[in-house]
Structure formats: C-alpha cells, structure tokens
Amino acid sequence: MKIIILGAGQVGSSVAAALASENNDITVVDTDSAKLKDLAERMDIRTVQGHASLPSVLGHAGAEDADMIIAVTSSDEVNLIACEIADIVYKTPTKIARLREAEYLQHPELTAKTRAAVDVAISPEALVCNHVQRLIEYPGALQALDFADGRAQLVAVRAVPGGALVGHEIRELRSHLPSHVDARVAAIFRAGLPIIPEASSRIESGDEVFFLADRRDIHTVMNELRRAERPVKRVFIAGGGNIGRNLARALEGRFSVKVLERSKERAKRIAEDLLKSIVLVGDCADEALLREENIDQTDVYCALTNDDEANILSAMLAKRLGCQRVIALINRPAYAELVEGGTIDIAVSPQQVTLSALLTWIRQGTMVRVHSLRRGMAEAIEAVAVGDRRTSKVIGRSLEELQLPDAATIGGIVRGDKLLIAHHDVVIEPNDHVIVFLVDKRQLPKVEALFRTDATWI
Template sequence: MQIIILGAGQVGTGMAHSLSREENDITVVDTDPNRLRDLQEKLDIRTVHGHAAHPQTLIRAGIEDADLLIALTNSDETNMVACQVAYSLFNTPTKVARVRAADYLAHPELFNREHTPIDVLISPEKLVTDHLQRLIEYPGALQVLDFADGRAQLVAARAYHDGPLVGRQLMALRELLPEGVDTRVAAIFRNDVAIIPQGDTRVEVDDIVFFLAATRDIPAVMAELRRLSGPAHRILLSGGGNIGANLARRLERHHHVKIIERDPARAEQIAEDLDTAITLVGDCADEDLLHEEGISETDVYCALTNDDEANILSSMLAKRMGADKVITLINRPAYVDLVESDRIDVAVSPQQVTIGALLTHIRKGHMVRVHSLRRGAAEAIEAVAHGTPGQSKVVGKRIDEIDLPDHTSIGGVVRGEEVIIAHDDVVIQEDDHVILFVADQKQIKRVERLFSVDAVFV
C-alpha cells in the first residue's frame, strides 16, 4: 500500500514506525528537515520537505498514486485543506485527518464530500479521554480495550502475589471463576517479553496478563487475577486542559471529582462548565495542596497536564502520599517504559492510543478494530469472518484447525449478542467477529490474508 503521512511529530513518527514494518511504501512530509533526516536514518521510507497542504508538495510525495493520505500535522486547518486538495485534484481513495478543535468537531456535517472530504476523522483528545474513563471504571486495570461495540473487552492487569491464579496453571482458571463466567488469557507479558499462553502456563508475580471476556464478566475475572479493589469514588485530576475538563465532566455524575488547574482564568472557565466537580487553583506538585485535598484517601489520581516532567513528579508524589491508583499522561514515548512501575500504576501515551485508532482504518482483510499494545510491540485485532467454507480460510473450521501465524492466538468470538470464549472445539461461522492477539507485528500480513475471501479456495 502506498501511504503518505503528513507531519513528522510524535504521532506521525509513530505511524511511520508501525507501517514501515509491514512492507508498505511510506512517504513522510514535514516542514522540519531535521525531523525528516532523523526518520530517514532509522527507517526505510521516503521523506519530502515542504508544506503539507500545497499541491506541489503532495505531487513530490507521490499523491497521484497514493492509496491513503494520513494528515497528522499540528494544524487542524492544514490537515483539512490537505484532504480537500487530495480529493479535488488527485481523487485519493482514502483520507484520514487529525482534528483537535472542539468547534470543528461540534459540526460533523463539515466533514463530508460536499464540504471537507475526510473519510476518517481522528480526535486524539476524545480517544484519550475515552481510554482514561475506562481505566477509572476498572481500578485494577492497566489497559481496557473494547471489541464488538463494547460486548467484549480485553483487559490487562498486573498479577499480584496474593492473586489466586499466581503460581497455578491457566487450565485451573475455570475452576476459580463463578458459575457461568468464562474467560481466556490471550497473552502474558513477562519482563516485556510476550508469551502466547498454553493450558500449562503458570502466571508469575508481576506478569502483565491480558484476558478476554464478555464485558459483564470482567469484574469477576479481575478478582481472580489481582488483589481485590472496590470501585473508584474519590478522583483527583491535575490539569484543566481539554482532556482534564472533559474527563471531569464525564465522571462528576457518579464520582466525587476535584480538578487542579494552575491558571486562575482557565480554572474559572472550567468551574462554570461543571456541575458538581470542584475546581481548585494551584500547582499539582504542591505537597501541601495534595494533603489538604485528601490525597491519602483518593482512589484515582490522574496527572493530565501538557508537561511530562510535572505529570511524573506529581504522580510519584501522590503515590507516596497514599493515592491508591495513579494514572499519568506522558507524551514522550521514551518516558513510558521508565516510569511505569510501583510508583506510577499506568502511563498513558496519547501517541499509542491514537495510532491504535488509525490502524483500525488501515488494516486489510475485514479488520474492523485494531488496538496497539505495549508501545506498538503487539496488536489486538477484531476481524470479521466473511465468505463460505469454500472461500474462507476460517469459516467452518474449528479453532484448533485454523493455521494461525506464529505468535498469534484467538481469544474469543462474538456472534450477534453472544460472546464465545475461544476453546479448541469452537467452530467459526460466517459473520463472526473474531478477536485475535498478535505478539509479532511481522505476522500482521498473514493475519490479514487469513481473513481475506478468495473467489475459489481449495
């Protein structure tokens, strides 16, 4: 696939890294020659220096033959105009744009072929807010991913020493679960190395365990993987930007929410927009302020400012002072691995959240949802099984008969409203939504081909 990426910022660079591993023809456009030079030294891609929305720049990037344009510059207007130019002058098949401004997003009628022809609209702030809300709803979760319109979820949790499953074989999990509850451990990360689990695999302390279950069964399964923790009631957010303010607005109905913002004018504006949440003016790294606001009794503390260092320091302080769960927004990918430890429970990378959403619209083979995991090292994919047994490589086959690529496992199948956990004797039917875990990105093309429909398949 010939893909043009506009913008070599964090998200654009991350997309180039992900897509270049899969034999795509990638061209990156940016106005900063130093960024482009750094990219070319690391990746086998083309780069073009110039303004992303100018027709001549796009021609030099190969827009006339491009299958996909992904506009990820820091300017909403540049991204929108680039999609318009690609549509009007070059009839580019698929155009994806990142748009941040709430004023634009409030008018979806802008983004159609009659006005601004964007096929896929990506709002990083909404994606990150959704992600944070799910993490708060499941206090023990490190990651919560929706599939099949929320009917099934893949959840990552750290295995603690007092968890009933630690030290036992996975085949014993069924015995521990309440009657009528089923799950499958899709993968285990041990010291950042992915393990595709078997029945005799044993969970060890500090393993990151990814398990799939029907959404209604997630709390029961989590109780068997980690120490019990009740629902979050008291939530303290630091940073009153768009993410912080929107998250407070979503949570205030069912939680006791406070938000810290250091700019008095911005704090006043947030206070006017909220109903029950309390807005405080101050520094998120002020120990006295955190103490006064009861940080030791806080269930979840979220550091959401635009300053990575401030987020990390305030999160470590909050954890030391007694906050139960600490979630930290970190924009620099290199920091994520460094800080996710005993002091900071979950480090959220807006880059990875956005890349996962973008990959959903790029993958082939009837893939309807893609989530990027462990900083892009693995993916969770929802693919639809189309075709008849004579056309499809999966339809009509038992799971143990499917020739899965290496480092790939099937976690479950969603059939209508029913969530079926993957066991060897489950037979894939047409239109099933199959949820897979792929621990090696080199196998993505094979997974795509597995779910493609052949005119004749023998």
C-alpha cells in the first residue's frame, strides 16, 4: 500500500514507524529537514521536504498514485487543504485528516462522503478524552477497549496480591465466576514479555492480564484479578485545555469534579462552560494547594496539561499525598515507559491512542477495528468473517481448525448482539465479528490472509 504521511511530528513519526514495518511504501512530508533526516535514518522510508498543502510538494511525494494520504501536521487548515488538493488534483482514494479544533468537528458536512475531500476526520483530543473517561469508569483498568460497538470489551489489569486468581491457573477462572458470566484471557505480559495463555498458565502478581468479556461483566472479572476497588466519586483534573475541559463536561453529571487551571482567564471561561464542576486557579505542582483541596480524599487525579514534566511531577505528588489513583498524559513514549506502573498508575500516550484510530482505517479488507497496545508491540483486531465455506478460510470451521499464527489468540466472537467467548468447538458463521489478540505484529499478514476471501478456497 502506498501511503503519504503529512507531518513528521510525534503522531506522524509513530504512524510511519507502525506502517513501515508492514511492507507499506511510506513517504513522509515535512518542512523540518532535521526531523526527516532522523526518520530516514531510522526507517526504510522516503522523505520529501516542503509545505504539505502545496500541489507541487504533494506531486513530488507521489500523490498521483498514492492509495492514502494521512494529514497529521500541527495545522488543521493545512490538513484540510492538503486533503482537498489530493482529492481534486490527484484523485487520491482515501484522505485522513487530524483536526484539533472542535468547531471543525461540529460540522459533519466537512467529512460527508458525498462531497467532502476528507474521508475521515480524527480528533486526538476527543480520542484521549474518551480513553481517560473509560479508565475512570473502570477503576483498576490499565486499558478498556470497545469492540462491535461496545457489545464486547477488552480490558487490561495488573494482577495484584489478594486477587482470587493470582497464583492460580487460568482454567480456574470459570469456576470463580457466576454461571451467567464468561470471559477469556487473551494475553498475559510478564516483565514486558508476552505469554500466550494456556489453560494451565498460572497468573502471577504483577502480570498485565488482557481479558475479553461482555461489558456488563467487566467489573465481576476484574475482581478476580484484583482486590475490589472502591467506587470512584471524586475526580481532580489538572489542566483546563481541550482535553481537561471536555473530560470535566463528560464526568460532572456522575462524579464530583474539580478542574485546576493555571491561567485565570481560561479558568473563568471554563467555569462558564461547565455546569457542576469546581474550577480552581493555580499550579498543579503546588503541594499546599493540593492538600487544601483534600487530594488525599480524591479517587482519581488526572494530570492533563500540555507539559509532560509537569504532568509527571504533579501526578507523583498527588500519589504521595494520598490520592488513590493517578493518570498522567505523557507525549514522549520514553517517559511513559519509564513512569507507568510505578508511582504513576497509568501513562496515557496521545500518539498511541491516535494510532489506534488511524490503524482502523488503514488496515485492509475485513479489519473493522484495530487497537494498538503495549506501546505498539501488540494489537487487538476486530475482523468480520465474510463469504461462505467455499470462499472463506474461517467460515464453517471451529476455532480449533483455524490455522492461526503462534502469536495470535481469538478472544471471542460477536454474533448479532451476543458475545460468544472463544472455546475450541465454537464454529464461525458469516458476518461474525471475530476478536483477535496479536502479540507480535510481524505475523499480522497471516491474520489478514486468514480473513481474506478467495474465489476458489477449499
């Protein structure tokens, strides 16, 4: 697949790294020659220096025969114009634009398929807001991901001493759950390394466990791996930017929410926009202020400023002062890997959240949803079984008959409104949504080939 990425910033670089390893023909366009040189040295990709919205630059990058344009520069206007030029001048089939300004997103006609140049608009702020909101709704979860429009969820938790299943084999999970609840452990990461789960695999304290279940049963399964967490009532948000403000707006009807913003003028605007939240003016690293606002009685502290260092320090401070759970927004992947799982419970990477949304549109064929996991090491994929037994390699076959690569496991199948947890005798039917967990992305082509239809299969 020939893909042009406009913008060599953190998101553009992350997307290029993810796609270059999958035998795609990648070209990155940016005005910064130093960034392009660094990318070219680290990856087998082509680079073009120039303004992304200029027709000549797009032409030099190969827009005429490109399959896809991904516009992720720091300017919404450049992204929109570049997609329009790619559509009108070069007839590029698929155009994806990152849009940060909420007002653009409030006009769906900008991405209406019948007439707009942008096929897909992605808002990193909205994606991160939804991601953090889900983490707050599931206390103790490291990640909570939707499949089949929310009918099934994949949740990652860290097993801790005291959990009912810690120190026991996976096969015992079923006996611990109520008769109406079923779940599947899709993968285990121990000391950063993946373990393909078998019935005899033993869950140890500190393991990062990914399991799939019906969304109504998530809390029940989580309690088998962790001690029951107290319900979230109080949320403290540091940073009143787009993410912090939108998160407060989404939460204030269900939780007691406080927002801390350094700028007095912005804090005033936020207070006028929110209905029930308390808005404070001050520094998120001010220990006296946090004590005064009873941070020790806060259930979740979210550091969501645009400064990585401030987020890390304030989250560590809030934890030390007694906050039960702290979440920090961290742009630099190296920082996120260093701090997560220590004093800071969860490090949220906007690049990884955005990459998941992009991969859903980039993957070919029957892949309808893709989530990037473990800083891009693994993926969770929702694939639709299409065709019939003659044209499909999966339809009409039980799960034990499928020729899955070693690094892949099937967690479950969504059929209509029902989630069927993967057991060896489950038979795949047409239009089933199959949820696959892949711990080694190098084996992705084998998974894609498995769900691809052929005219003369058998």
